[in-house]
Amino acid sequence: MITDLHIRNLGVIESADLEFDPGLTVLTGETGAGKTMVLTSLQLLIGQRADTGAVRVGSARAEVDGVFDLDAPTARRVEALGLVAEEGELIISRTVASQGRSRAHLGGRPVPVSLLAEVGDGLVTIHGQADQMRLRRPAVQRETLDAYGGEVHATALGTYRRAWDEAVEARKERDAGHASAAEREAETASLTEALDAITALAPREGEDEELLAETRRLTNIEDLRQALERAGLALGGAEDAPGAVELVRQAVASLRDGLVFDPDLGGLADRLASTALDLDAALDETQGRLDGLRPDPQRLAEVHERRAALRELMVGRASDAAGLIEWARRASERLEELTSPSLDPRELDERLRLAQQKVLTAGADLTRSRAGLAGSLSADVDTELHALAMRGAHLEVRLASRKPGPHGLEDIEFLMQAHPDMPMRPLSQGASGGELSRIMLALEVVLGRGTEGGTFVFDEVDAGIGGRTATEVGARLARLARGRQVLVVTHLAQVAAFADHHFVVDKQGATTSVRRVSGEERITELARMMGGGSDSDAARRHALELIEGAVVPPWEA
Template identity: 55%
Template sequence: MIEQVRIENLGVIASAELDLAPTFTVITGETGAGKTMVLTSLDLLLGGRADPALVRTGTDRAVVEGTFTVAPDGVAAGRAEEAGAELDDGALIVARTVPAGGRSRAHLGGRTVPQGVLAEIGEQLVTVHGQSQQLRLRAPAQQRAALDAFGGADHAALLDTFRRAWADLVAVRAELAEWERSAGARAEEIARLRAGLDQVDALAPLPGEDVALREEAQRLGHVEELRTATGRAHQALTGADDSAPGGVDAAALLEEARRSLEHGAADDPALGDWAARLAEAAYLVSDVATELASYLTSLDADPARLAVVHERRAALAEATRLHGPDVDALLAWADQARERLAYLDGPEDTGERLRERLAAAERATGAASAALTDSRRAVAKHLARSVDAELAGLAMKGAHLTARLSALPEPGPHGGEDVELLLAAHPGAPARPLGQGASGGELSRVMLAIEVALATAAPAEEATDPRTFVFDEVDAGVGGRAAVEVGRRLALLARSSQVVVVTHLAQVAAFADRHLVVSKDTEGGAVVTATDVSSVEGPDRVRELARMLSGQEDSETALRHAAELLERATVAP
């Protein structure tokens, strides 16, 4: 619910403050006084587009601020808290600043927020009905949306089920189409994978084999150099070689040193520690000498083995060049290739599996579409009864609204049928599409009846926020008794929701609980609005209604008529 709106430097309005009633507020004023700017200010608070051209001439910025009452546990409050906003005793302060040059800024509960956040919260709090909504409601897509919106939570659940089934059907169809379209490429990929796997299977490489073969080739190709280096080392350790027997044995020398140190350890324990370390060294020297001797005996030139190693390395190099930098990467590629081949041409036929999924998706979509169609038929009857009752109260007794559901060859993204609203403007008249079978005044009343029916329908989700409905001259083209009935119906709606109406009809304005007048004055030859929007009561309100009736607020006849309107503008309990 909107408690208050403050406007500064917006269009022709220099400064205005609107205190709205929690029930029925009407806004009137002469053409050009600024009623449109009042609605523009609401649009800005609800996240509408900001145009620098809206800034009042001679000022640097326009500011609009609104105070909204929200339920602490409502959707709007939750979204506001997510954005970092704070509530002030259940009130949410929304502000919009539009500079003459540059980008606009939005504030919510003391925090700067993106414009889209205001739009999200506005959707939860305010519904605007105006001439543009009437035009949109003539489109079949909008009529289908209106019918679905009237259906309530159970219908919304069926619609959601259908949409999910339809999305799954579209996805499976696309996957199967892509599978079938890529049959040639898939065959080439299968052949390429099989050829690569055949090569790998024929080689049967072992993990790390390329590293082991490289080391073996290095060793076999340098036998003489290795023999010389190893022989010298062995001689240095043992003190002898094949050509000079009887040399000094390094292990023996270490043993002699150890014994000498052990002998002296009786006088100094430190020598005992060194003796133990020499014993370890002697053991290591002896062990290395033994291993070198064994290695020397194994160093035989083997040209045949070297050729085999070179040939094996060449084969592995060719395979790794195609499928990986080394043998380990080649084996990893082979594992992935086998998985991919199993998907493309394995024991489970992927194409058949996709066709089975498609059939299941078609059955699910068909069932969801049928359930949605049945629900739409029921909702259409309920909507027709509600609108017919509204039309009877708007001096169109006997007018009848119907919803025609035309089956599609197969379900589409919005269901299994097209939806079109038809109107029989009076008994005996043929039912025609909206806008074709009614006069301008009748069409305005029909649109108002539909909008009020939608406004009072059960919402798709449990709502905890007070709801506000703004009607912008939806009574255009209506007069006389019909205008009185429009005002009466809006007053009835205001019993359960906040209603704000911009109107030029005194018959409608007379039913309001609060009457705000946007006036204009002339200062220095320029037309500007008053610094505030005035709330009229008593004689002032009678004069405003008289002005709306005749254009002459001091006419005795108009004043009597206005007083009579106020007296009769009552709604039965």
Template identity: 45%
Template sequence: MLTELRLTGFGVVEEAALQLGPGLTALTGETGAGKTMIVAGLGQLLGARGDAGIVRRGSERALVQGRWQVPPSVVAQVEDLGGDVDDGQELVTQRQVSAQGRSRAIMGGAPVPVSALGQVLDQLATIHGQSEQQRLSTPERQREILDAWARPAELEGYRRDWAERRAAAAELESLVDQAMARAREIDMLRFGLEEITAAAPEPGEDDALASEATRLMDADDLRHLAGAAQKALSGDDDDFDVPSAVGLLGEARKAIAALAERDGLARELSQRVQEAQYLLDDVAVGVAGYVADLVADPARLEAVGQRRAQLAGLMRKYGPGLGDVIDWAARAAESLQRLEGSDGRIEELRARIAALDERLTAAALSVSADRRRASEQLSGLVETEMAALAMPHASLTFVLTPIEQGPHGADRIELMFTANPGSAPAPLGKVASGGELSRVRLALEVVLAGASEDHTFVFDEVDAGVGGAVGLEIGRRLQRLATTSQVIVVTHLAQVAAFADAHFVVAKASDGQVTTSDVRQLDDAQRPAELARMMGGSGESVAGVDHAMELWSAARR
């Protein structure tokens, strides 16, 4: 239940606050005073689109705040979204729209998406506005009305299966359409993998082969250079008189060792020359080994060249470097596995679609049966309501026509209406007058709303196009509905407002430049004057006030 609604800087409303309670609440006022702003403000809390146009001129933002008494199921949803519910049952919600058009929603003190705010509050309140009268003529809305009453047991499951089937069919179509392209890609990947696997490249192999080729091609030059180095280090085996670095350093080490025995200051020099001897010996052994390994091998040089050519061919096709070739092969193997599994996926999808088709057919039959049973009951209840609204001979029936299965079943639902017993029923939107359509809408809403207790229903101009005794019947039905739910009605009929438990009036004022609306609650002493004004008289006329008092007393009885 909505316990408070506050509007700030919203349209023509500068500041307004409504303290609301259970039962029937009426909002009245002169045409153009801003009554619909109250409904529009509540619509913002329920997720309606907000833009800069709703912000009052001169204001930085429009703000709508609502306080609600909520059930435990809603408390859990609010907490899941990060909000808090005061005392376990009072929820504060806000919707803000800036002068630049930016929108913000707050629920239980936590910022939430506007859609989330609307989804939660849609469980608590429903607005029936003027647009509903036009929507009532559409098959979509007529189906929604019937389903709201019938509540087909299999409908929710049907919709889930339909959505799954649609997704599966789209995936299947895509896989089948791409079959030829997929086959070409499989052949390309398989050829590339076979070529790379046959070559079996190793990481870094190209660099190693390049170094080996250089050594093999320059073997004579390298051997000459290495031989010269070896002779300088170790001497010439054919001419023992040629000095060597190892021999000369050995002589120096012996001389400095003798020097160190006589002079302690030379001991460090002795250690250093000994370390140099070890290092030079190691270098000499290394050079000798290098010379020994340098062998001219034309066969090996040819083999290295062929291998390098093979790897170069792979790199031209699959990557600038050998590492890129190896990475391509890994990715290609994964892609090939996925693509080769597509045929299995196609069969899997076909089997799943066949199973879903079976379930959908059975569920659609069940949904249709539930709709047909409920349509007769709903038509009877609505016709009873229409009779009380001065349409005693009116007939309203739901016609269900089988169609191809769709997202909501296999029925086309159409409301057929006739106001007179001698006339053949025809589509509601084509034959009902404005006043008749308004009463049909109210009859449907009263019947449907009566099935939902502890809910807030807002009726905006539900009495459009009617008056007199029919207005009294509208008031009675709203009053009856208000025994189980909170009802807020924006009305221009005194016959409806007289039945209200609480009465607010929206008054318009202007300073010559800016128009504002003020909302105030009437006490019992003030209500007769407002009812008299609504009946076309003067709130100060004794006769008018007396007539209003009589109407109000009758409504209370």
């Protein structure tokens, strides 16, 4: 509920600070005094559109701040949005510039105005003439009937919505599956052919580089032989010229001869002896390679053929053998997806059929639940309407079968019979503004049974009524205010007499103030509302009688 409301430079209100309590609070005042600005400030706090024309003339901006005490479910929802409600308290602020954009803050943080609407939807419910017109819409009538149901109905509604969402998804998958069947077949054939070729070739990682080296060796075999022969001659020497191996051995022998004169030459001699062994091994390897080097045209042809096969498979897939192997791995995974039973058109058709059957089953349960609620809601609303001076009125909730849709297997329509001698007509056609306001109140009273919490705001709910009917409206509002907060803008003393808290909106010149009244001041205001003078003893006695007679009926009334 809202506990504090601070208004600055909004319409005719220069400054107003209001503290609210649970129960029924009424706002009264002369026509044009600015009662609507209080309602406007609440609308701004719950994210409704800002009108720069509402900024007080001569002011740069209007400011509205509201402090709300949150119940546990609302606090959890606020925290789920990433906001902080310290000790269950949330501060909402709205600034409207006379020129430029409006700004919003939640818990001291700047937020988009759209977030205010998301949060405010669970904080305040405002009923004005626009909301009465909304009641004419079939969607609002369906939501009202569903809101009347308890947990069992909410479960049936949730089951149907999940079934519908699953069916919609199954249809999308089925349609996509049928539309792409030819594409999948073509892709499957292409991948299968490529994978078969890769499997048959069985490439190895690094094989392309090995084949390139072998190609160079076999293609340039004569040049390679000459290089090896030169290397062998340099290492082994010829008949008339010793090679590197013999020359190093001679050096070792000479150093060992010098050991007699310099023992330190032993280390150098040993190192050269080791070098001589390495050179001798290199000479053997060079000779072995030379002996094994023979022209092999057949092998060269085989190497060329395999390299060509590898290159052909790599085109558009990879740049080397390792990449081709990785491509094959991914292609195998994709082939498994394409051939999965879940993508089989017949399987998709069956899944859609089962999902649609779930919709029909859940829809039948929802229809039975709604049919039971319709009669009960109609009877409860009729009771309230009869108490609101619509004695012969009857509200009928009609269910008309339709093909399955996102909200069920039927359309919901409210029909109104203002009098037994009059025909039943759709609420969208047969109810006046005054009747709609009373139907709205009756619905809120009925829906409010057994629940607590929340803030309800009513504007012009008593339009076009008076006398005993006005008293009944006040009694119903007071009954609705049990366990919750109800704010009412009214011009009827019979309604205001039921208030737990009373604010008067006064206009002096171009400035409006809002003040709380009680005791004698409240009696004076009720006397004024009845058309009597503030100093009229008769009007004051009548006002006191209204207050003393404002007895709230029990829920069963």
